[in-house]
Amino acid sequence: MSRITEIARILGCTGSNVCYLLRNGSIKGPRTSAGWKVTDEAIQEYFKMPTPVYPRKLWLHKGQQFGYWTVLTAKTVRTRSGNRVALYQCICGRSRSCGCRRAENQNQLKGLDKGQIIMNQIHQKGLAPKYLNKQVNKNSKTGHTGVCWREKEHKYYAYIMVDRKQISLGLHAKLDDAIAARKAAEEQYFRLRQEKVDAIK
Template sequence: MRKKIDITGQRFGRLIAVQEVSSKGHHRCYLCTCDCGNTKIVPMDNLRNGKTKSCGCLNREMTSSKNTIDLTGKRFGRLTVLRRSGGHHKTQTKAIWTCQCDCGNVVDVLSTNLTRGETKSCSCWKKDNGYALFQYDRSHLLVDGVFFPLLKSRVRFDNPTGVKGITIDRASGKYRASITIRRKRIYLGRYAKLQDAVRARKIAEDIYHKPYLEG
Protein backbone atom coordinates (compact mmCIF):
# COMPACT_ATOMS: atom_id res chain seq x y z
CA MET A 1 0.00 0.00 0.00
CA ARG A 2 1.31 3.43 -0.98
CA LYS A 3 2.39 5.50 2.05
CA LYS A 4 0.40 8.69 2.63
CA ILE A 5 2.52 11.81 2.20
CA ASP A 6 2.73 14.05 5.27
CA ILE A 7 4.13 17.58 4.81
CA THR A 8 3.53 18.77 8.37
CA GLY A 9 6.33 21.11 9.47
CA GLN A 10 7.68 21.60 5.96
CA ARG A 11 8.31 25.05 4.52
CA PHE A 12 6.99 26.21 1.16
CA GLY A 13 8.15 29.74 0.38
CA ARG A 14 6.87 31.84 3.28
CA LEU A 15 4.43 29.16 4.41
CA ILE A 16 4.92 26.38 6.99
CA ALA A 17 2.43 23.50 6.94
CA VAL A 18 0.98 23.17 10.47
CA GLN A 19 -1.57 20.39 10.11
CA GLU A 20 -3.80 18.67 7.61
CA VAL A 21 -7.41 19.84 7.58
CA SER A 22 -10.61 18.82 5.83
CA SER A 23 -10.18 18.22 2.11
CA LYS A 24 -11.75 20.35 -0.60
CA GLY A 25 -13.18 17.96 -3.12
CA HIS A 26 -10.39 15.54 -4.02
CA HIS A 27 -7.63 17.89 -2.82
CA ARG A 28 -5.90 17.39 0.51
CA CYS A 29 -5.42 20.69 2.34
CA TYR A 30 -3.12 22.01 5.03
CA LEU A 31 -3.43 24.86 7.50
CA CYS A 32 -0.31 26.96 7.07
CA THR A 33 1.26 29.86 8.91
CA CYS A 34 2.88 32.63 6.90
CA ASP A 35 6.05 34.50 7.86
CA CYS A 36 3.93 37.66 8.07
CA GLY A 37 1.83 36.07 10.86
CA ASN A 38 -1.32 35.24 8.88
CA THR A 39 -2.72 31.75 8.45
CA LYS A 40 -4.12 30.21 5.29
CA ILE A 41 -5.61 26.88 4.23
CA VAL A 42 -3.90 25.71 1.04
CA PRO A 43 -4.31 22.60 -1.15
CA MET A 44 -1.27 20.38 -0.68
CA ASP A 45 -0.65 20.19 -4.42
CA ASN A 46 -0.38 24.01 -4.61
CA LEU A 47 2.27 23.96 -1.90
CA ARG A 48 4.33 21.18 -3.45
CA ASN A 49 4.27 22.55 -7.00
CA GLY A 50 5.13 26.10 -5.83
CA LYS A 51 1.87 27.66 -6.95
CA THR A 52 1.19 29.08 -3.47
CA LYS A 53 4.13 30.53 -1.55
CA SER A 54 2.46 32.90 0.92
CA CYS A 55 -0.88 33.93 2.40
CA GLY A 56 -1.08 36.53 -0.37
CA CYS A 57 1.31 39.08 1.09
CA LEU A 58 4.05 38.18 -1.39
CA ASN A 59 1.82 38.99 -4.36
CA ARG A 60 0.71 42.29 -2.76
CA GLU A 61 4.31 43.29 -2.18
CA MET A 62 5.32 42.44 -5.74
CA THR A 63 2.35 44.40 -7.12
CA SER A 64 3.05 47.34 -4.83
CA SER A 65 6.69 47.44 -5.91
CA LYS A 66 5.53 48.35 -9.43
CA ASN A 67 4.12 51.57 -8.00
CA THR A 68 7.19 52.71 -6.06
CA ILE A 69 8.38 55.29 -8.61
CA ASP A 70 9.10 58.35 -6.50
CA LEU A 71 7.03 61.30 -7.70
CA THR A 72 8.05 63.58 -4.84
CA GLY A 73 8.75 67.11 -6.07
CA LYS A 74 7.42 66.44 -9.56
CA ARG A 75 4.85 68.73 -11.09
CA PHE A 76 1.65 67.71 -12.88
CA GLY A 77 -0.35 70.66 -14.18
CA ARG A 78 -0.99 72.83 -11.13
CA LEU A 79 -0.07 70.06 -8.69
CA THR A 80 3.29 69.59 -6.98
CA VAL A 81 3.81 66.21 -5.30
CA LEU A 82 4.73 66.59 -1.62
CA ARG A 83 4.95 62.98 -0.45
CA ARG A 84 3.41 59.55 -0.73
CA SER A 85 0.14 59.39 1.16
CA GLY A 86 -0.49 56.97 3.98
CA GLY A 87 -3.85 56.13 2.43
CA HIS A 88 -4.55 53.13 0.26
CA HIS A 89 -6.62 52.71 -2.87
CA LYS A 90 -9.35 50.06 -2.53
CA THR A 91 -7.38 47.73 -4.86
CA GLN A 92 -4.23 48.31 -2.75
CA THR A 93 -2.20 48.19 -5.98
CA LYS A 94 -2.07 51.90 -6.81
CA ALA A 95 0.03 54.48 -5.00
CA ILE A 96 -1.61 57.62 -3.66
CA TRP A 97 0.32 60.89 -3.47
CA THR A 98 -0.30 63.99 -1.41
CA CYS A 99 -0.06 67.05 -3.67
CA GLN A 100 -0.25 70.80 -3.21
CA CYS A 101 -2.12 72.83 -5.80
CA ASP A 102 -0.98 76.26 -6.95
CA CYS A 103 -4.12 77.67 -5.35
CA GLY A 104 -2.94 76.38 -1.95
CA ASN A 105 -5.21 73.36 -1.51
CA VAL A 106 -3.72 69.98 -0.60
CA VAL A 107 -5.23 66.84 -2.14
CA ASP A 108 -4.48 63.10 -2.39
CA VAL A 109 -4.30 61.79 -5.96
CA LEU A 110 -3.75 58.35 -7.50
CA SER A 111 -0.37 58.00 -9.20
CA THR A 112 -2.02 56.86 -12.45
CA ASN A 113 -4.26 59.95 -12.49
CA LEU A 114 -1.16 62.13 -12.21
CA THR A 115 1.00 60.36 -14.78
CA ARG A 116 -1.82 60.06 -17.32
CA GLY A 117 -2.73 63.72 -16.98
CA GLU A 118 -6.23 62.95 -15.73
CA THR A 119 -5.83 65.12 -12.62
CA LYS A 120 -4.07 68.47 -13.02
CA SER A 121 -5.39 70.44 -10.06
CA CYS A 122 -7.45 70.22 -6.89
CA SER A 123 -10.45 70.99 -9.17
CA CYS A 124 -9.77 74.74 -9.36
CA TRP A 125 -8.59 74.25 -12.97
CA LYS A 126 -12.10 73.23 -14.02
CA LYS A 127 -13.61 76.10 -12.07
CA ASP A 128 -11.22 78.60 -13.64
CA ASN A 129 -11.83 77.23 -17.13
CA GLY A 130 -15.56 77.40 -16.52
CA TYR A 131 -15.29 81.03 -15.40
CA ALA A 132 -13.05 81.88 -18.38
CA LEU A 133 -15.62 80.32 -20.71
CA PHE A 134 -18.37 82.32 -19.03
CA GLN A 135 -16.35 85.53 -19.46
CA TYR A 136 -15.72 84.75 -23.12
CA ASP A 137 -19.40 84.02 -23.73
CA ARG A 138 -20.42 87.23 -22.01
CA SER A 139 -17.91 89.28 -24.02
CA HIS A 140 -18.33 87.69 -27.44
CA LEU A 141 -21.58 85.73 -27.61
CA LEU A 142 -23.96 87.71 -25.42
CA VAL A 143 -25.63 90.74 -26.98
CA ASP A 144 -28.20 92.76 -25.05
CA GLY A 145 -28.90 89.76 -22.84
CA VAL A 146 -29.32 87.38 -25.80
CA PHE A 147 -26.97 84.39 -26.21
CA PHE A 148 -27.18 84.41 -29.99
CA PRO A 149 -25.65 80.93 -30.69
CA LEU A 150 -28.88 79.53 -29.23
CA LEU A 151 -30.80 81.32 -31.95
CA LYS A 152 -29.08 79.05 -34.48
CA SER A 153 -29.52 75.82 -32.51
CA ARG A 154 -31.09 72.85 -34.24
CA VAL A 155 -34.61 71.56 -33.74
CA ARG A 156 -35.03 69.20 -30.80
CA PHE A 157 -34.90 65.51 -31.73
CA ASP A 158 -38.21 64.85 -29.98
CA ASN A 159 -40.10 67.56 -31.90
CA PRO A 160 -42.68 65.66 -34.02
CA THR A 161 -43.03 68.50 -36.56
CA GLY A 162 -39.33 68.67 -37.45
CA VAL A 163 -39.54 72.48 -37.35
CA LYS A 164 -37.96 74.55 -34.60
CA GLY A 165 -40.48 76.43 -32.46
CA ILE A 166 -43.49 74.47 -33.73
CA THR A 167 -45.20 71.72 -31.78
CA ILE A 168 -48.52 69.91 -31.98
CA ASP A 169 -51.23 70.93 -29.53
CA ARG A 170 -52.64 67.65 -28.27
CA ALA A 171 -56.00 69.09 -27.30
CA SER A 172 -56.83 70.65 -30.67
CA GLY A 173 -54.50 68.75 -32.97
CA LYS A 174 -53.32 72.07 -34.39
CA TYR A 175 -49.78 73.33 -34.87
CA ARG A 176 -48.64 75.67 -32.13
CA ALA A 177 -45.95 78.23 -33.02
CA SER A 178 -43.76 80.12 -30.57
CA ILE A 179 -40.39 81.87 -30.35
CA THR A 180 -38.07 82.57 -27.42
CA ILE A 181 -36.03 85.72 -26.87
CA ARG A 182 -34.23 86.78 -23.66
CA ARG A 183 -35.59 83.64 -21.97
CA LYS A 184 -39.13 84.74 -22.68
CA ARG A 185 -41.38 82.60 -24.88
CA ILE A 186 -43.70 84.47 -27.22
CA TYR A 187 -46.81 82.63 -28.36
CA LEU A 188 -47.50 83.01 -32.10
CA GLY A 189 -50.81 81.15 -32.36
CA ARG A 190 -52.30 77.80 -33.40
CA TYR A 191 -52.68 76.80 -37.04
CA ALA A 192 -54.54 74.03 -38.80
CA LYS A 193 -51.82 73.74 -41.46
CA LEU A 194 -48.12 73.26 -40.78
CA GLN A 195 -47.08 75.69 -43.51
CA ASP A 196 -49.08 78.47 -41.84
CA ALA A 197 -47.32 77.84 -38.52
CA VAL A 198 -43.97 77.82 -40.31
CA ARG A 199 -44.79 81.13 -41.96
CA ALA A 200 -45.67 82.71 -38.61
CA ARG A 201 -42.44 81.40 -37.09
CA LYS A 202 -40.38 82.77 -39.99
CA ILE A 203 -41.89 86.23 -39.61
CA ALA A 204 -41.14 86.16 -35.87
CA GLU A 205 -37.52 85.11 -36.54
CA ASP A 206 -37.09 88.10 -38.85
CA ILE A 207 -38.44 90.37 -36.12
CA TYR A 208 -36.80 88.92 -32.98
CA HIS A 209 -33.73 86.92 -34.08
CA LYS A 210 -32.41 88.47 -37.26
CA PRO A 211 -31.14 91.71 -35.66
CA TYR A 212 -28.84 89.71 -33.35
CA LEU A 213 -27.64 87.29 -36.02
CA GLU A 214 -26.71 90.14 -38.36
CA GLY A 215 -25.33 92.39 -35.66
Protein backbone atom coordinates (compact mmCIF):
# COMPACT_ATOMS: atom_id res chain seq x y z
CA MET A 1 0.00 0.00 0.00
CA SER A 2 1.38 3.42 -1.01
CA ARG A 3 1.58 6.34 1.41
CA ILE A 4 -1.05 8.23 -0.63
CA THR A 5 -3.50 5.34 -0.36
CA GLU A 6 -2.86 5.06 3.37
CA ILE A 7 -3.53 8.76 3.94
CA ALA A 8 -6.65 8.60 1.79
CA ARG A 9 -7.97 5.77 3.95
CA ILE A 10 -7.29 7.78 7.13
CA LEU A 11 -9.00 10.90 5.76
CA GLY A 12 -11.83 8.99 4.11
CA CYS A 13 -11.24 10.44 0.66
CA THR A 14 -9.60 9.52 -2.64
CA GLY A 15 -5.94 9.52 -3.56
CA SER A 16 -6.45 12.48 -5.90
CA ASN A 17 -7.89 14.45 -2.97
CA VAL A 18 -4.77 13.70 -0.94
CA CYS A 19 -2.54 14.85 -3.81
CA TYR A 20 -4.52 18.08 -3.97
CA LEU A 21 -3.98 18.67 -0.25
CA LEU A 22 -0.28 17.95 -0.61
CA ARG A 23 0.15 20.27 -3.59
CA ASN A 24 -1.53 23.26 -1.92
CA GLY A 25 0.35 22.67 1.33
CA SER A 26 -2.64 21.72 3.49
CA ILE A 27 -0.75 18.55 4.38
CA LYS A 28 2.96 19.21 4.85
CA GLY A 29 5.38 16.89 3.14
CA PRO A 30 8.20 17.12 0.57
CA ARG A 31 7.90 15.51 -2.83
CA THR A 32 10.79 13.30 -3.88
CA SER A 33 11.49 11.09 -6.86
CA ALA A 34 10.10 8.20 -4.84
CA GLY A 35 6.89 10.08 -4.04
CA TRP A 36 5.51 12.21 -1.23
CA LYS A 37 7.04 11.89 2.24
CA VAL A 38 4.39 12.58 4.86
CA THR A 39 4.83 12.03 8.57
CA ASP A 40 2.10 11.12 11.03
CA GLU A 41 2.67 14.50 12.70
CA ALA A 42 1.82 16.27 9.42
CA ILE A 43 -1.51 14.42 9.26
CA GLN A 44 -2.28 15.36 12.88
CA GLU A 45 -1.53 19.01 12.06
CA TYR A 46 -4.05 18.81 9.21
CA PHE A 47 -6.72 17.58 11.63
CA LYS A 48 -6.01 20.55 13.93
CA MET A 49 -6.57 23.16 11.21
CA PRO A 50 -9.09 25.80 12.40
CA THR A 51 -10.67 26.09 8.94
CA PRO A 52 -10.60 22.65 7.29
CA VAL A 53 -10.23 22.65 3.52
CA TYR A 54 -11.37 20.23 0.84
CA PRO A 55 -11.99 17.34 1.23
CA ARG A 56 -12.58 17.59 5.00
CA LYS A 57 -15.56 19.84 4.36
CA LEU A 58 -17.16 16.87 2.60
CA TRP A 59 -17.05 14.72 5.70
CA LEU A 60 -20.41 13.64 7.02
CA HIS A 61 -21.71 14.33 10.50
CA LYS A 62 -24.83 13.04 12.21
CA GLY A 63 -27.62 15.58 11.84
CA GLN A 64 -25.98 17.29 8.85
CA GLN A 65 -28.56 18.43 6.27
CA PHE A 66 -28.37 18.51 2.48
CA GLY A 67 -31.58 19.99 1.10
CA TYR A 68 -34.34 17.49 1.91
CA TRP A 69 -31.98 14.92 3.46
CA THR A 70 -30.58 14.57 6.98
CA VAL A 71 -27.59 12.34 7.82
CA LEU A 72 -28.63 9.66 10.33
CA THR A 73 -25.14 8.30 10.93
CA ALA A 74 -21.67 9.52 10.00
CA LYS A 75 -20.53 5.95 9.34
CA THR A 76 -20.32 5.13 5.65
CA VAL A 77 -20.46 1.77 3.91
CA ARG A 78 -18.51 0.87 0.79
CA THR A 79 -20.63 -0.61 -2.00
CA ARG A 80 -19.60 -3.25 -4.53
CA SER A 81 -18.72 -0.53 -7.01
CA GLY A 82 -16.29 0.98 -4.48
CA ASN A 83 -18.39 4.04 -3.64
CA ARG A 84 -19.14 5.06 -0.08
CA VAL A 85 -22.75 5.58 0.97
CA ALA A 86 -24.34 6.82 4.18
CA LEU A 87 -27.78 6.47 5.74
CA TYR A 88 -30.01 9.49 5.09
CA GLN A 89 -33.61 10.34 5.86
CA CYS A 90 -35.93 12.61 3.88
CA ILE A 91 -38.06 15.27 5.57
CA CYS A 92 -41.08 13.10 4.88
CA GLY A 93 -39.59 10.32 7.04
CA ARG A 94 -38.54 7.93 4.29
CA SER A 95 -35.00 6.68 3.90
CA ARG A 96 -35.11 6.16 0.15
CA SER A 97 -35.78 8.46 -2.79
CA CYS A 98 -39.36 9.47 -2.13
CA GLY A 99 -39.91 11.96 -4.96
CA CYS A 100 -40.37 15.03 -2.73
CA ARG A 101 -37.88 17.05 -4.72
CA ARG A 102 -39.35 15.84 -7.99
CA ALA A 103 -42.84 16.85 -6.85
CA GLU A 104 -41.61 20.33 -5.90
CA ASN A 105 -39.90 20.75 -9.26
CA GLN A 106 -43.12 19.73 -11.00
CA ASN A 107 -45.05 22.31 -8.97
CA GLN A 108 -42.47 24.95 -9.95
CA LEU A 109 -42.82 24.01 -13.60
CA LYS A 110 -46.62 24.21 -13.32
CA GLY A 111 -46.25 27.66 -11.79
CA LEU A 112 -43.95 28.79 -14.61
CA ASP A 113 -46.36 27.43 -17.22
CA LYS A 114 -49.26 29.23 -15.55
CA GLY A 115 -47.29 32.47 -15.43
CA GLN A 116 -46.42 32.16 -19.11
CA ILE A 117 -50.10 31.65 -19.99
CA ILE A 118 -51.05 34.77 -18.03
CA MET A 119 -48.31 36.82 -19.73
CA ASN A 120 -49.48 35.64 -23.14
CA GLN A 121 -53.06 36.69 -22.35
CA ILE A 122 -51.85 40.12 -21.18
CA HIS A 123 -49.81 40.65 -24.35
CA GLN A 124 -52.68 39.48 -26.58
CA LYS A 125 -54.79 42.28 -25.10
CA GLY A 126 -52.06 44.77 -25.97
CA LEU A 127 -51.31 45.42 -22.30
CA ALA A 128 -48.19 45.55 -20.15
CA PRO A 129 -47.68 43.44 -16.97
CA LYS A 130 -47.69 46.50 -14.70
CA TYR A 131 -48.73 50.13 -14.96
CA LEU A 132 -48.99 51.54 -11.44
CA ASN A 133 -46.37 51.56 -8.67
CA LYS A 134 -43.59 50.54 -11.02
CA GLN A 135 -40.04 50.33 -9.74
CA VAL A 136 -38.12 53.57 -10.13
CA ASN A 137 -35.08 53.52 -12.41
CA LYS A 138 -31.89 53.56 -10.32
CA ASN A 139 -30.54 56.39 -12.53
CA SER A 140 -33.46 58.68 -11.64
CA LYS A 141 -32.18 61.81 -9.88
CA THR A 142 -35.62 62.75 -8.51
CA GLY A 143 -36.52 59.26 -7.29
CA HIS A 144 -39.85 59.32 -9.15
CA THR A 145 -40.80 57.83 -12.51
CA GLY A 146 -41.77 60.43 -15.10
CA VAL A 147 -40.24 63.37 -13.24
CA CYS A 148 -36.87 64.90 -14.10
CA TRP A 149 -34.96 68.11 -13.48
CA ARG A 150 -34.54 70.53 -16.40
CA GLU A 151 -31.35 72.48 -15.79
CA LYS A 152 -32.05 74.99 -18.57
CA GLU A 153 -35.40 76.07 -17.11
CA HIS A 154 -34.44 75.32 -13.50
CA LYS A 155 -37.71 73.49 -13.08
CA TYR A 156 -39.04 69.96 -12.76
CA TYR A 157 -40.46 68.40 -15.90
CA ALA A 158 -43.25 65.82 -15.61
CA TYR A 159 -44.25 63.45 -18.41
CA ILE A 160 -45.86 60.09 -19.04
CA MET A 161 -45.37 57.49 -21.78
CA VAL A 162 -48.61 56.19 -23.31
CA ASP A 163 -48.50 53.76 -26.25
CA ARG A 164 -44.82 54.64 -26.79
CA LYS A 165 -45.61 58.33 -27.03
CA GLN A 166 -44.44 60.90 -24.50
CA ILE A 167 -47.12 63.20 -23.15
CA SER A 168 -45.87 66.37 -21.48
CA LEU A 169 -47.33 67.23 -18.08
CA GLY A 170 -45.64 70.61 -17.88
CA LEU A 171 -42.83 72.31 -15.98
CA HIS A 172 -43.14 72.78 -12.22
CA ALA A 173 -41.20 74.90 -9.77
CA LYS A 174 -41.71 72.39 -6.96
CA LEU A 175 -40.94 68.68 -7.01
CA ASP A 176 -44.19 67.86 -5.19
CA ASP A 177 -46.22 69.57 -7.90
CA ALA A 178 -44.46 67.57 -10.63
CA ILE A 179 -45.05 64.32 -8.73
CA ALA A 180 -48.73 65.20 -8.24
CA ALA A 181 -49.09 65.88 -11.99
CA ARG A 182 -47.51 62.54 -12.79
CA LYS A 183 -49.76 60.63 -10.36
CA ALA A 184 -52.86 62.33 -11.75
CA ALA A 185 -51.82 61.31 -15.27
CA GLU A 186 -51.26 57.72 -14.13
CA GLU A 187 -54.79 57.60 -12.78
CA GLN A 188 -56.11 59.05 -16.03
CA TYR A 189 -54.19 56.88 -18.48
CA PHE A 190 -53.22 53.76 -16.52
CA ARG A 191 -55.89 52.99 -13.90
CA LEU A 192 -58.28 51.26 -16.32
CA ARG A 193 -55.45 49.32 -17.95
CA GLN A 194 -54.12 48.18 -14.57
CA GLU A 195 -57.56 46.93 -13.61
CA LYS A 196 -57.73 44.86 -16.82
CA VAL A 197 -54.30 43.37 -16.09
CA ASP A 198 -55.32 42.55 -12.50
CA ALA A 199 -58.46 40.85 -13.76
CA ILE A 200 -56.40 38.62 -16.10
CA LYS A 201 -53.96 37.75 -13.31
